[in-house]
Amino acid sequence: HKKIVIPSLSFFQDELKGEGVVKSRRTLGELAGIFENQDAYSQLPLDQLAYEVYSYLPEREGTPGGLYFGITQLYPGKVGDEYFMTKGHFHQQEDRSEYYWGLEGEGMLILMDRERNTWAERMMPGSLHYIPGGVAHRVANTGNSVLSFAACWPSDAGHNYEEIANKGFSARLVEVDGTPKLR
Numbered sequence: 001h002k003k004i005v006i007p008s009l010s011f012f013q014d015e016l017k018g019e020g021v022v023k024s025r026r027t028l029g030e031l032a033g034i035f036e037n038q039d040a041y042s043q044l045p046l047d048q049l050a051y052e053v054y055s056y057l058p059e060r061e062g063t064p065g066g067l068y069f070g071i072t073q074l075y076p077g078k079v080g081d082e083y084f085m086t087k088g089h090f091h092q093q094e095d096r097s098e099y100y101w102g103l104e105g106e107g108m109l110i111l112m113d114r115e116r117n118t119w120a121e122r123m124m125p126g127s128l129h130y131i132p133g134g135v136a137h138r139v140a141n142t143g144n145s146v147l148s149f150a151a152c153w154p155s156d157a158g159h160n161y162e163e164i165a166n167k168g169f170s171a172r173l174v175e176v177d178g179t180p181k182l183r
């Protein structure tokens with residue numbers, strides 16, 4: 001394995017100096033169907049960047065016992081009264097858990113268990129969030145600046161986007177009188 005050094009968040013904001021760090025991006029166009037207000041969504045450019053993920057994946061996908069690391073930078077914005085958010089997923093291997101922690105900006109981590117109970121946790125610099133196995137997870141940027149958070153998850157967790165893409169979460173995080181509320 002190559003050794004990479006992560007001295008600070010700025011490491012990720014610079015060019016990719018870290019060997020083995022993979023950058024991926026999601027545009028609003030790739031988030032089709034996740035927002036409630038289709039009219040508001042259709043007003044926005046499909047190529048607008050919603051978020052970027054810098055991932056360090058030292059093991060082959062599916063390796064038991066390995067850990068992956070990622071930093072997600074989610075841009076501020078809204079579609080109607082709903083905040084820009086990540087696509088959201090369960091893990092392919094249902095029982096695999098994950099840590100998220102806040103680095104920069106303000107947001108909410110939206111969680112939903114197998115019985116489709118949905119709740120949310122406030123994300124801020126330094127906040128730590130344990131996501132147990134069997135719990136779907138998605139992050140919304142509730143602020144006016146970039147929301148950065150780090151993640152650590154097992155290399156055999158995998159992503160299962162299907163249920164969230166088809167049925168969403170059982171509640172939506174919307175802005176009501178200037179504050180985020182689950183509805």
Ligand code: M6P
Nearest residue numbers: 053070071072086087088089151
């Ligand atoms: C975190 C991790 C990644 C995930 C990314 C974006 O960095 O959970 O595994 O890919 O967030 O979330 P999503 O895949 O739901 O778009």
Ligand code: ZN
Nearest residue numbers: 089098137153
């Ligand atoms: Zn995950």
